[in-house]
Amino acid sequence: LPLVKASNSLSLSLQAKMSRPVQAQRLEGIDKNIWVEFVKLAANYSTVNLGQGFPDFPPPDFLKEALVRALSGENHMLHQYTRAFGHPPLVKILAQFFGKLLGRDLDPMTNVMVTVGAYQALFCCFQAFVEEGDEVIIIEPFFDCYEPMVKMAGGTPVFVPLRLKAPKDGKLISSADWQLDPTELASKFSEQTKAIVLNSPNNPLGKVFSRGELELIADLCVKHDVLCISDEVYEWLVYDGKEHIRIASLQGMWDRTVIIGSAGKTFSVTGWKVGWTVGPNRLLQHLRTVHQNSVYHCATVAQEAVAQGFQRELELYGKPDSYFIQLPKELQQKRDWLVQSLDAVGMKPIVPEGTYFLVADISGFKSDVPDVPDSDEPYDSRFAKWMVKNKGLAAIPLSAFYCGAHKNNYNHFIRFCFAKEEATLKAANDILQKWKQEKTSP
Amino acid sequence: MLFASRNFYCLGIRTYQLQRDSLSRSIKLSASATMAFRHKNTRRIEGLDSNVWVEFTKVAADPSIVNLGQGLPDISPPSYVKEELAKAAAVDRLNQYTRGFGHPPLVKALSQVYERVCGRKIDPLTDILVTVGAYGSLFSTIQALIEEGDEVIIIEPFYDCYEPMVKMAGAKPVFIPLRYKNNGNSASSADWVLDPDELANKFNSKTKAIILNTPHNPIGKVFTREELQVIADLCIKHDTLCISDEVYEWLVYKGNKHIKIAMLPGMWERTVTIGSAGKTYSVTGWKLGWSIGPQNLIKHLQVVHQNTLYTCPTPLQEALAQAFWIDYKRMDDPDCYFYSLSRELESKRDRMAQLLQEAGLKPVIPDGGYFMIVDVSTLNVDLSDVDEKEPYDYKFVKWMITSKKLSAIPLSAFCGPETKRQFEKYIRFCFIKKDSTLDAAEVILKNWNKQTA
Numbered sequence: 001l002p003l004v005k006a007s008n009s010l011s012l013s014l015q016a017k018m019s020r021p022v023q024a025q026r027l028e029g030i031d032k033n034i035w036v037e038f039v040k041l042a043a044n045y046s047t048v049n050l051g052q053g054f055p056d057f058p059p060p061d062f063l064k065e066a067l068v069r070a071l072s073g074e075n076h077m078l079h080q081y082t083r084a085f086g087h088p089p090l091v092k093i094l095a096q097f098f099g100k101l102l103g104r105d106l107d108p109m110t111n112v113m114v115t116v117g118a119y120q121a122l123f124c125c126f127q128a129f130v131e132e133g134d135e136v137i138i139i140e141p142f143f144d145c146y147e148p149m150v151k152m153a154g155g156t157p158v159f160v161p162l163r164l165k166a167p168k169d170g171k172l173i174s175s176a177d178w179q180l181d182p183t184e185l186a187s188k189f190s191e192q193t194k195a196i197v198l199n200s201p202n203n204p205l206g207k208v209f210s211r212g213e214l215e216l217i218a219d220l221c222v223k224h225d226v227l228c229i230s231d232e233v234y235e236w237l238v239y240d241g242k243e244h245i246r247i248a249s250l251q252g253m254w255d256r257t258v259i260i261g262s263a264g265k266t267f268s269v270t271g272w273k274v275g276w277t278v279g280p281n282r283l284l285q286h287l288r289t290v291h292q293n294s295v296y297h298c299a300t301v302a303q304e305a306v307a308q309g310f311q312r313e314l315e316l317y318g319k320p321d322s323y324f325i326q327l328p329k330e331l332q333q334k335r336d337w338l339v340q341s342l343d344a345v346g347m348k349p350i351v352p353e354g355t356y357f358l359v360a361d362i363s364g365f366k367s368d369v370p371d372v373p374d375s376d377e378p379y380d381s382r383f384a385k386w387m388v389k390n391k392g393l394a395a396i397p398l399s400a401f402y403c404g405a406h407k408n409n410y411n412h413f414i415r416f417c418f419a420k421e422e423a424t425l426k427a428a429n430d431i432l433q434k435w436k437q438e439k440t441s442p
Numbered sequence: 443m444l445f446a447s448r449n450f451y452c453l454g455i456r457t458y459q460l461q462r463d464s465l466s467r468s469i470k471l472s473a474s475a476t477m478a479f480r481h482k483n484t485r486r487i488e489g490l491d492s493n494v495w496v497e498f499t500k501v502a503a504d505p506s507i508v509n510l511g512q513g514l515p516d517i518s519p520p521s522y523v524k525e526e527l528a529k530a531a532a533v534d535r536l537n538q539y540t541r542g543f544g545h546p547p548l549v550k551a552l553s554q555v556y557e558r559v560c561g562r563k564i565d566p567l568t569d570i571l572v573t574v575g576a577y578g579s580l581f582s583t584i585q586a587l588i589e590e591g592d593e594v595i596i597i598e599p600f601y602d603c604y605e606p607m608v609k610m611a612g613a614k615p616v617f618i619p620l621r622y623k624n625n626g627n628s629a630s631s632a633d634w635v636l637d638p639d640e641l642a643n644k645f646n647s648k649t650k651a652i653i654l655n656t657p658h659n660p661i662g663k664v665f666t667r668e669e670l671q672v673i674a675d676l677c678i679k680h681d682t683l684c685i686s687d688e689v690y691e692w693l694v695y696k697g698n699k700h701i702k703i704a705m706l707p708g709m710w711e712r713t714v715t716i717g718s719a720g721k722t723y724s725v726t727g728w729k730l731g732w733s734i735g736p737q738n739l740i741k742h743l744q745v746v747h748q749n750t751l752y753t754c755p756t757p758l759q760e761a762l763a764q765a766f767w768i769d770y771k772r773m774d775d776p777d778c779y780f781y782s783l784s785r786e787l788e789s790k791r792d793r794m795a796q797l798l799q800e801a802g803l804k805p806v807i808p809d810g811g812y813f814m815i816v817d818v819s820t821l822n823v824d825l826s827d828v829d830e831k832e833p834y835d836y837k838f839v840k841w842m843i844t845s846k847k848l849s850a851i852p853l854s855a856f857c858g859p860e861t862k863r864q865f866e867k868y869i870r871f872c873f874i875k876k877d878s879t880l881d882a883a884e885v886i887l888k889n890w891n892k893q894t895a
Contacts, residue, residue, distance in 0.1 A: 013647030017681050023742040024589035024611070031745045035752075036542070058534040071528045076518040080727045081720075084496065116574050120751040131484040148749045153484070225480045256481065271538045271756030286483040289491045293606045294581045295574040299755055300727035301527070 030148035034400040041385060047392035048427045053203070053357060054270040055419040060323050063267050066308035070301050078301045085288055086114030086276070087303035093310040098259070098278050100317075102249055110281040113288055114298050118233045118262040118275035121287075123149055124294075125195075125229045125258050125277070128286035130155035134194035139180065141401035141410070143203045143231065159403050160188045162205065164410075172343065173350045175207040175359075182216055189220055195227040196220075198247060201234040204359055204401050204415040206352020208238050214247045222252040227283070233262035233275075234355040236324045239332040242353050248279070255280050258287070263306045267323070268419070272302040331356055331418065334425060338418045341429040345436040356419035359398055363412045367439070379411040387414075393431045490606040494855035501843055508882045511839075511849040513659070513813065515724040515874040517786075520779055522768055523723050526761035536757050543744050544572030544732070545759035551766035552717075552732055558773060560705055568737040571744050572754050576689045576718035576731035579743075581607055582750070583685050583714045583733060586742035588613045592650035597636065599856035599865055601659050601687065617858035618644050620661065629806040631663040638672050645676050651683040652676075654703060657690040660815050660856055660870040662808020664698045667706075674706045683739070684709065689718035689731070690811040692780040695788045698809045704735070711736050714743070719762050724783065724874070728758050787812055787873070793880060794873040801887040805871075812874040815853060819867035821890075833866035842869075848886045 035052065042051045049056075058064070070078055085091070088108070095108035106112065115121040122145065130136055132154035138146050140161040150157045162178040198217060200209040209217075221228050228247055235244045248257040258279040264270035277287055309323075316322040335351070338358055342349040346364035362383055369383045380397035388394045398413035418425065499512050509516075518524075530536050543549070549566035557564050564570065573579040580603060588594060590612035596604050598619040608615045618641055620634040654673060656665040665673075677684050686703050694700045704713035714735040720726035733743050772778045791808065798805040798816055805816040818838055825837040835852035843849045853868035873880070 014681050017647060022683070022739065023586055023745075026589065027586065027742060027745050030749055033748050036748070039541075052539065054538040056535070056538075059537050064531065064537075067531050068528060071524060071531070076524070077516065078727060079519050079524065079725045080514045080516075081512070082727060083499075116751045116754075123750045128483055128487060129481070131486065145749065145752070152749050227481060269537045271536060271540060273751070273753065273755045283481065285491070286487060289483065289487045292493050292496065293487070293490055293603065293610050294578070294750070295729070296577045296603070297575065297727075297729055299574075299729045299758060302755060302758075 026152050026154070028151075030151050033148075034144055034396070038384070038394070038396055038400075041388050042394040045388045045392060046394035048424060048431060049394045050416040050418065050420065050424075050428055051388075051394035051396050053417045053419070054264075055268045055356075056424055057268070057419070057421050059267060059269045060309075062312055062323070063269065063305060063309045067301065067305040069308070070304045078304055080300065081297050082300040082303065084292055084297050085109070086112060086298070087300060087307065090114055090274075090276075090303045090307035090310070093307050093314065094261075094276055094278065097310055097314055098261075100314075102246060102254075102278075104254070106278070107281070110284060111278060113277045113284055113291060114303060115275045115277060115291065116295055116298050117264060117273040118231065118260045119145065119273075120291075120295065121258075121260040121275045121277045122146070122229070122231065124287040124290040125260075126150055126153040126155070127290045127294075128283075129227055130194055133192060135190060135192040136194060137188050137196040137226075138403075139196075139198070139202075140403065140406060141202075141204055141398060142197070143199055144400055146197050147403055155194065156192070157403065158188050158190075158193070159406060160185050161406065161409070162202075162207065172339065173348070175202070175205045175350055175352045175354075176210075178205055178207055178350070180213065180216070185216065186220060189224045189226065193224055193226050195229055197229045197231065199231040200247075201232075201238060201244065201352075201354030203234065203355050204357050204396070204398060205350060206355045206357055206359070208242050208244060208353040209247075211245050214245055214250060218247060218250040218253050221256060226256070228253060228257040229260070230257050231260045233260065233265040235261065236266055237328050237331055237356055238354040239328060239335060240353065244354070255282070258283055263302075263309075267306065267309050268327070272306070274298065274302050274306050334418045334420065334422075337422075337425055338416060338428070341425070341432060342416075345432045347432070350413075356417055358416045358418055359413050360416065361413055365435075365439075366412070378407045380414055381411075383412075384414050391431050391435055393428060486610050486612065490610060494602055494851065498839070498849070498851060501840070501849070506847055507843055508848045508879060508886060510871040510873070510875065510879075510883060511851045513872045513874070514726045515812075516879055517724060517874060517876050519724045520765075523725060523761065523765045526764040527757060530757040530760035530764070533760075536760050538756065539753055540756040540759060542748055542753045543567070544570055544754070545756060545763065547763035548572060548759040548766070551763045551770065552734070555766055555770050555773075556734055558770070560702060562705075562710070564734060565737070569734060569740055571733045571740055571747055572759060573731045573733060573747065574751060574754055575720060575729040576687065576716045577603060578729075578751075579714075579716040579731045579733040580604070580685070580687065582743040582746045583716070584608060584611050585746045585750075587683060587714075587739065588650055591648065593646070593648040594650060595641075595644050595652040595682075596858070597652075597654070597658075598858055598861050599660055599853055600653070601655060602855055604653050605858065613650065614648075615858065616644050616649070617860065619857075619861050619864065620658075620663065629804060631658070631661045631806055631808045631810075632666075634661050634663050634806070636669065636672070641672065642676060645680045645682065647680070649680055649682050651685050653685045653687065655687040656703075657688075657694060657700065657808075657810025659690065659811055660813045660851070660853060661806060662811040662813055662815075664694055664700060664809040665703075667701050670701055670703045670706060674703060674709050677712060678708045682712070684713040686713055686715045688715055689721040691717065692722055693784050693787055693812060694810040695784065695791065695808075700810065711738070714739055719758075723762070723765060723779065728762070730754060730758055730762055790873045790875070790880065794871060794883075797880070797884050797887045798871075801890050812872060814871045814873060815868045816871065817867050818869055833862050835866045835869050839869055846886050846890065848883060 091108035091112045094112045095106040099106040126149045130153040134155040136150045167173045263274035339349045348361040350359045369386045378399035384397040395414040399407040549570045553564040553566040584607045588611040592613040594608045719730040833854040850869040853865040854862040
């Protein structure tokens with residue numbers, strides 16, 4: 001009799017187990033990803049890919065040479081584990097470099113941590129500081145991973161939009177015309193607010209937050225004792241003589257800010273996946289705990305090469321040969337070229353102050369892609385898919401950078417990446433010109 | 443207004459009115475002075491900050507110390523592997539993002555190699571995820587499939603990250619030790635076994651997964667088919683998942699065979715098998731690993747991956763793919779690196795064992811892997827005056843580093859709280875070291891008795 005009882009209870013608990021999903025609840029609502037879909041579309045259909053954000057021009061020679069030197073050297077130990085929190089030569093130069101920029105003495109061992117791209121740095125921040133009951137303020141439009149990362153950490157994202165101020169007649173809109181409403185921003189801070197994510201220069205708009213705007217955010221952070229996760233991966237890509245201001249350098253902010261950077265964006269090597277965090281030890285110690293329990297080490301040889309890249313840039317800082325001066329100069333030209341290209345055909349560009357992205361208003365091309373009432377999919381997403389399939393030009397819908405509830409607020413914009421060879425931008429122009437001609441000819 | 447308890451520390455005063463220009467400097471300053479409490483870490487990482495490696499790699503970084511501690515080779519990776527990386531990095535587009543779940547040439551190569559090993563079809567796009575080391579695979583698997591309310595069985599001694607990763611996922615680790623069966627002959631890793639009844643008792647309706655590591659770190663045990671069948675039977679009976687850490691799968695010595703638990707009947711659909719480029723090609727610094735399993739499990743790991751680091755480095759994946767093709771083509775040839783490395787390590791294993799035996803120690807000869815554990819209590823080193831609450835093996839290793847200039851890793855680092863006493867007389871040596879390192883270890887071990895006499 002006991003045997004029968006035992007097997008009954010076993011099968012009952014088994015049934016209960018098998019009726020539950022195998023995956024953990026933390027994955028709920030975060031399985032969709034815009035890139036999986038759009039990267040595939042671009043791969044299958046595009047002849048000109050201005051979609052995903054990566055350069056199609058080569059990395060700088062000095063960096064390629066640094067990697068070759070590292071690989072051809074006697075020291076084969078570069079193929080083995082290095083220090084978990086960052087390869088010593090790299091953290092040392094980062095501490096030196098950012099110490100100089102922030103006007104602080106930084107300890108490479110405690111104020112810097114290397115990560116697998118800025119992406120993993122973001123992950124460490126959310127895992128270290130956000131849990132159930134915490135709110136995290138995210139400024140829309142936002143790099144899409146912030147929302148699912150906050151959710152995976154059990155937090156609640158609270159969105160506040162950049163709003164387009166009335167454009168001046170006849171002038172092109174600038175990313176500077178997209179602004180936070182101070183009252184609206186302040187209203188988003190609550191007792192539950194653990195952190196705000198700042199991304200400046202901003203992907204996708206290209207906005208470079210001004211000192212005044214940063215002070216507004218800083219004041220609220222200090223007042224409400226909130227952390228600032230400052231995603232500054234495009235820090236070197238600022239145009240028209242604008243200055244990238246680091247919020248951590250503002251009053252009261254160093255102690256509550258984690259600065260995130262990226263070798264991929266800094267040195268045009270997105271495939272190396274080397275990123276870093278800079279901040280006070282009091283915060284970084286917890287990032288180290290997440291890091292040592294998730295990936296632990298980052299690849300050694302790429303770190304070695306990036307360290308040498310920074311060494312060169314430290315020596316050339318402020319000089320015309322500096323890559324940090326050359327690259328934005330080159331990209332500004334490409335930006336201007338694409339702006340002209342889009343404006344000429346009636347796609348209204350928002351001129352970005354920074355990053356290598358540009359958002360354009362495609363309302364003028366709506367006749368090609370008619371509205372579908374009651375469609376689940378935002379208009380710009382349908383438009384972008386139609387465009388890549390029919391015109392071979394890949395771009396990303398702006399709605400990808402908004403939360404579910406707000407996807408239809410700005411649904412007639414698409415994002416282009418202009419970190420591309422001249423030939424690529426010319427080819428894009430050809431597609432656009434031909435498209436316009438097709439629309440205007442009878 | 444009600445304040446959350448954690449806010450109470452700050453002066454007892456919190457203002458929430460809109461104060462823009464009138465926000466006084468003094469309030470700003472005093473807020474910053476007392477903000478320490480608010481910026482606490484999350485519960486999920488509470489107590490997970492200490493780490494044996496952070497402690498011991500620092501200590502052993504001194505170049506005058508013969509480092510047989512951390513598991514990293516000081517032998518060179520094969521030259522073609524290094525060459526492939528140089529070739530990959532020279533291609534401009536290979537320095538930019540690749541496919542998030544794994545660079546297509548790499549997942550293709552992995553599917554071919556493992557199809558051959560497993561004798562079943564493996565879809566490169568749905569059945570494989572490339573991660574940042576096997577470490578990243580363990581993390582992705584645990585985050586994807588384990589949560590609060592779950593229990594995870596961990597076999598002791600265990601690679602130390604299993605416990606904190608299970609805890610970080612909110613679950614409860616349930617430990618079961620390998621026990622030494624004394625049969626009188628010289629100790630082998632095969633003498634360390636699980637008690638089947640004890641194991642069966644660890645399974646219950648909450649058991650979400652068991653973590654298996656074969657070949658085993660630190661003991662070097664290669665689980666036999668029969669032993670795997672015992673585990674498999676329980677997994678099937680209790681509908682439990684199996685996370686199979688097989689990073690040392692190629693490092694199996696004469697007379698032993700690495701068997702994949704996923705290949706046992708009923709196991710493929712419930713097993714995630716983890717592998718490592720670092721251990722396969724002696725390139726621990728490349729930090730590339732992979733998870734292989736059924737789509738219905740791997741798809742969840744992919745969701746974790748796309749929300750944690752998204753993609754792994756491209757040139758390294760390309761180089762690894764090319765290296766795999768080279769060895770895939772010669773999998774019938776004894777020169778294949780998968781087999782030649784194993785032969786090289788077997789002679790190092792035998793040499794290490796001999797050195798330890800000559801020093802009066804009784805090493806546990808591993809059937810696989812590149813670690814060897816040894817009972818040091820027979821040396822009778824009295825460390826009772828060392829004023830630490832640390833287990834004996836921690837104290838011993840620290841003493842050995844300072845006084846003998848030889849490093850190892852204490853075994854109690856690989857144990858749960860209940861079994862630390864059982865394993866604190868063992869230390870772990872790594873023998874994937876070049877001859878000159880082993881020569882230097884030999885000198886120290888030969889002189890050991892002379893100095894202590």
